[in-house]
Each structure stands twice: as C-alpha cells, then as structure tokens.
Amino acid sequence: MCTKMAHVQVLWGCFLLWNLHISSAQAIYPGIKARATQRALDYAVQAGMEMIEQMAKERKIPDLKGSESLEFLKIDYVNYNFTNIKINAFSFPNTSLAFVPGVGIRALTNHGTTNISTDWEVKSPLFQDTGAADLFLSGVYFTGIVVLSRNDLGHPILKLQDCYAQVSHADVSFSGELSVLYNSFAEPMEKPILKKLNEMLCPIITGEVEALNTNLSMLEVLRKIDNYTLLDYSLISSPEITENYFDLNLKGVFYPLKSLQYPPFPSVPFVLPERSDSMLYIGISKYFFKSASYAYFTAGAFSFTLTTKEISNHLLHNSQALGNMLSRIAELYILSQPFMVQVMATEPPVISLLPGNFTLDIPASIMILTQPKNSTAEAIVSMDFVASTNVALAILGQRLICSLSLNRFRLSLPESNRSNIEVLRFENILSSILHFGVLPLANAKLQQGFPLPNPHKISLVNSDIEVLEGFLLISTDLKYKTSKQQPGFHGWEGLHLISGQWSRKPIP
Numbered sequence: 001m002c003t004k005m006a007h008v009q010v011l012w013g014c015f016l017l018w019n020l021h022i023s024s025a026q027a028i029y030p031g032i033k034a035r036a037t038q039r040a041l042d043y044a045v046q047a048g049m050e051m052i053e054q055m056a057k058e059r060k061i062p063d064l065k066g067s068e069s070l071e072f073l074k075i076d077y078v079n080y081n082f083t084n085i086k087i088n089a090f091s092f093p094n095t096s097l098a099f100v101p102g103v104g105i106r107a108l109t110n111h112g113t114t115n116i117s118t119d120w121e122v123k124s125p126l127f128q129d130t131g132a133a134d135l136f137l138s139g140v141y142f143t144g145i146v147v148l149s150r151n152d153l154g155h156p157i158l159k160l161q162d163c164y165a166q167v168s169h170a171d172v173s174f175s176g177e178l179s180v181l182y183n184s185f186a187e188p189m190e191k192p193i194l195k196k197l198n199e200m201l202c203p204i205i206t207g208e209v210e211a212l213n214t215n216l217s218m219l220e221v222l223r224k225i226d227n228y229t230l231l232d233y234s235l236i237s238s239p240e241i242t243e244n245y246f247d248l249n250l251k252g253v254f255y256p257l258k259s260l261q262y263p264p265f266p267s268v269p270f271v272l273p274e275r276s277d278s279m280l281y282i283g284i285s286k287y288f289f290k291s292a293s294y295a296y297f298t299a300g301a302f303s304f305t306l307t308t309k310e311i312s313n314h315l316l317h318n319s320q321a322l323g324n325m326l327s328r329i330a331e332l333y334i335l336s337q338p339f340m341v342q343v344m345a346t347e348p349p350v351i352s353l354l355p356g357n358f359t360l361d362i363p364a365s366i367m368i369l370t371q372p373k374n375s376t377a378e379a380i381v382s383m384d385f386v387a388s389t390n391v392a393l394a395i396l397g398q399r400l401i402c403s404l405s406l407n408r409f410r411l412s413l414p415e416s417n418r419s420n421i422e423v424l425r426f427e428n429i430l431s432s433i434l435h436f437g438v439l440p441l442a443n444a445k446l447q448q449g450f451p452l453p454n455p456h457k458i459s460l461v462n463s464d465i466e467v468l469e470g471f472l473l474i475s476t477d478l479k480y481k482t483s484k485q486q487p488g489f490h491g492w493e494g495l496h497l498i499s500g501q502w503s504r505k506p507i508p
Contacts, residue, residue: 340369
C-alpha cells in the first residue's frame with residue numbers, strides 16, 4: 001500500500017513539473033468552461049438550506065460551559081454545562097448569495113431562528129442537578145465572502161473572509177420537576193450563553209470551509225476514463241467572477257493512459273455567449289475532442305479485427321443485407337473459408353465543429369482476409385478510406401453521450417489493384433461493413449460517454465446542446481437530490497462526508 005501511494009506521489013510530482021514546463025512554453029487555454037449564473041446561486045440557496053438542515057441535525061455541536069452569579073438568590077455562582085446540543089429546526093427566510101466581482105461569492109442571512117435541544121448540568125454551593133432544556137435562538141445574522149482559487153495541482157480552494165455572525169436573542173427553557181426554579185434564573189444565564197455562542201460561530205463556519213477544502217484537495221482531477229485514456233479536469237486558473245456569473249476554466253484534455261503524452265497541438269481560446277436563462281453553461285471546445293482523438297489513436301484504440309461471426313451478428317441484428325454483402329464478395333472471390341476484416345486508423349480522426357454540425361472524419365485502412373484451415377491468414381485486398389460521420393449528442397445522467405452515423409465513404413485503392421478490383425463494388429461492400437458492423441461496435445463503446453463535472457447529488461435537468469463555431473454549448477439547470485444519507489461532494493470522483501470527516505469512497 002505504501003509503495004503504491006509513493007508511486008502515485010512520484011507520478012503526480014513528475015506530472016506537475018511537466019505541466020509547469022509546458023505552461024511556461026505555451027499559453028494554455030481551457031478545454032472546458034463551466035459558467036454558473038445568478039440563477040444557479042438562487043437555486044443554491046434553496047438546495048443549500050435543505051442540505052445544511054440535514055447536516056446540522058447530524059452534526060455534533062461543542063458543549064457550552066460557564067459560570068454565573070445569581071445575586072437575586074444570594075448565590076455566589078452557578079456553574080452550568082450544556083451538552084448533547086442538537087439542532088432540531090431552523091429557519092433562514094432572508095438568505096442570499098451574490099457575486100462579488102474579482103473576489104468571490106457573498107453569503108448573507110438575517111432574521112434567522114433556530115430551535116435547539118440540550119442536556120444540562122448545574123452546580124452551586126447550595127444545589128446540583130441535571131436535566132433537559134430547549135434553546136431558542138432568534139435574530140440570527142451572518143455575512144461572509146467565499147473566495148475561490150486553485151492550488152498547484154488544479155484543485156479548487158475555498159476561503160472564508162470578512163466573516164461576521166451574531167445571534168441577537170437566546171431564550172432558555174428548562175424542563176423537569178424543578179423547572180420553575182431553574183427558569184427563574186434562566187434569563188441571567190442567557191446573556192453569557194449568547195456571548196459564548198457568538199464567539200464560536202465564525203470559527204465553526206470557518207472550520208466547515210476548511211473541512212470542505214480537505215475534500216476538494218482529494219478530488220481526482222486526473223481521471224481514468226477507460227483502458228486507453230485519462231481525462232484532466234484540473235483548473236488552469238482561479239475562477240473568473242463578474243457581477244453576473246463565475247467561470248471555471250478546466251484543462252479538459254485527454255492523455256494516453258500509459259504515457260501522459262501531451263497533444264502535439266495547442267489549445268485555443270473560446271468565449272461563451274452572454275446568456276443567463278439557465279443555471280449552468282458548459283462549453284466543451286474542439287480542443288477537448290481533438291485531444292481525445294489523438295489520445296485514443298496513440299493508445300491504439302482505433303485498431304481492431306472483426307471476425308465472420310461478429311460481422312454476421314451485427315448485420316443480422318441491424319439489416320437484411322448480410323446475404324447481399326457476402327454474395328458481392330463471392331462474385332470476386334470463392335470464400336469457402338471464414339474471413340476477417342481488419343480496420344486500423346492511419347491518423348487521428350479529424351474533428352469539425354461548425355454551427356449546427358459536428359462531424360468526425362476517420363482516415364483508416366481496411367484489409368479483408370481469409371483464414372483457410374490449418375493455414376495462416378491470407379489478405380484478399382487492402383485499401384485506404386476516409387469515413388465521414390455525423391456525431392449526434394445527448395446528455396444521459398451526468399455524461400455526454402456521442403453516437404456516430406455514416407455520412408459518406410471515400411475509398412482509395414493502390415494502383416496495382418485497380419485492374420483486378422471494381423472500386424464501386426468494394427465501396428458498397430465496405431460501406432455496409434462500416435455501417436452495420438464497425439459503427440455499432442463504436443457506438444456501443446461511446447455509450448459509456450464522457451463524464452461532465454458536477455457536484456455529487458446534483459443532476460443536470462432541462463439540458464440543451466448546441467454546436468457552435470469551435471465548441472459545444474450545454475445549457476442546463478440543476479436539481480439537488482435529497483436523501484437520508486448525509487450529503488457530501490463527490491465532485492468528479494467518489495467522495496462523501498461522514499460525521500464531519502472527509503473520507504474516500506470506493507468508486508463502483
């Protein structure tokens with residue numbers, strides 16, 4: 001375990017130094033931009049209250065201890081200790097979040113109320129007793145600015161500044177056989193309780209923010225997508241904050257799994273349109289898809305072989321053209337033995353993003369082979385082609401799903417083969433193989449999709465995808481999923497909050 005962790009740390013260290021070198025050599029623009037609008041902040045207030053209420057009811061609150069003299073009873077002192085403090089209900093009707101340009105997000109709440117139950121113990125020279133009590137807090141006020149930044153590894157960092165919290169009134173009501181006696185000196189105790197409580201509020205809130213940073217520092221911004229690639233979701237800069245939104249600039253680049261090789265082409269800037277109708281806008285640049293194309297090509301993902309059985313299965317499930325295809329091949333060759341089709345991309349697929357049109361051109365070679373019994377495979381023919389495909393897009397769950405459909409097919413044959421092979425016939429045959437054999441396999445893999453960055457328990461709803469010049473634009477609203485489990489922030493990987501401590505959760 002220690003050896004594995006040391007290896008990961010060394011890998012990350014090398015990766016960081018390498019990235020610093022790359023950054024100094026060329027400007028890095030984001031492959032993904034995520035923009036949250038004021039509508040997102042307004043919804044965060046609503047969803048945040050539900051989340052905070054759930055967390056507050058489960059969170060352990062520090063004990064309140066103190067001593068007070070009761071002059072009206074001629075008692076020099078009464079030592080009190082409130083333990084097992086639990087928040088039963090609270091209300092913050094006037095709560096808002098607002099952008100502070102260039103700084104962060106201001107949180108403000110006032111006129112809040114809270115009902116708290118607690119156990120108590122009192123000691124004095126004359127008596128000692130224990131029991132239960134209810135504490136009602138009113139006039140709760142809080143303001144502070146959450147400052148957003150990043151660390152050297154691209155994790156987001158939160159810092160609370162200008163914190164001010166105050167509770168104006170505290171009413172204590174004791175219960176028990178002697179409650180009438182205790183309630184008679186409850187009022188003198190309320191002032192020191194209120195003072196201590198007000199001293200504790202900002203440190204408690206700051207501690208929560210620091211705990212959240214612990215979680216954020218554990219987010220795996222370099223994420224394994226499959227057996228071929230990694231996806232880098234790290235922040236390349238601190239969030240950009242204006243009066244109407246904040247932008248997260250994510251690296252959004254793929255690397256081959258085995259080499260962490262940077263793409264041999266630069267990222268380019270792109271600008272999100274000025275819109276505010278949705279809570280969240282996600283811009284996915286052409287660079288994101290180009291880096292994916294290059295990484296998968298480098299990792300060898302675009303080379304595979306289809307057997308007779310595999311081709312037949314796909315053709316039988318998708319078309320009645322199996323007999324026609326085989327008869328066309330039979331017209332040229334006697335195929336009493338099984339045959340195979342080898343397809344190999346010769347260059348990374350070419351990405352094109354134009355308004356309303358997302359295409360993928362795949363330059364490749366294809367070889368049809370036969371496999372006689374007790375003999376090595378023999379090539380019937382080998383050809384180069386370019387398959388131009390249209391890319392359809394959808395959001396399923398928290399993933400961007402792509403699917404390919406064949407648009408056109410261009411076949412080129414070596415000069416030496418032209419006298420023996422009719423190009424048009426093989427174009428039809430290979431087009432059928434691609435359409436009914438290769439693309440269904442590719443689409444089955446693409447159904448796994450690309451994960452979109454979003455916090456745990458937050459769903460994307462009312463989503464719309466547009467293809468613009470050089471990037472995709474996803475416009476979406478958000479929905480928080482409540483549950484009995486204490487909420488946490490899975491972010492881009494599996495993390496959750498347990499009893500106030502951040503811990504790893506295995507990814508299924």
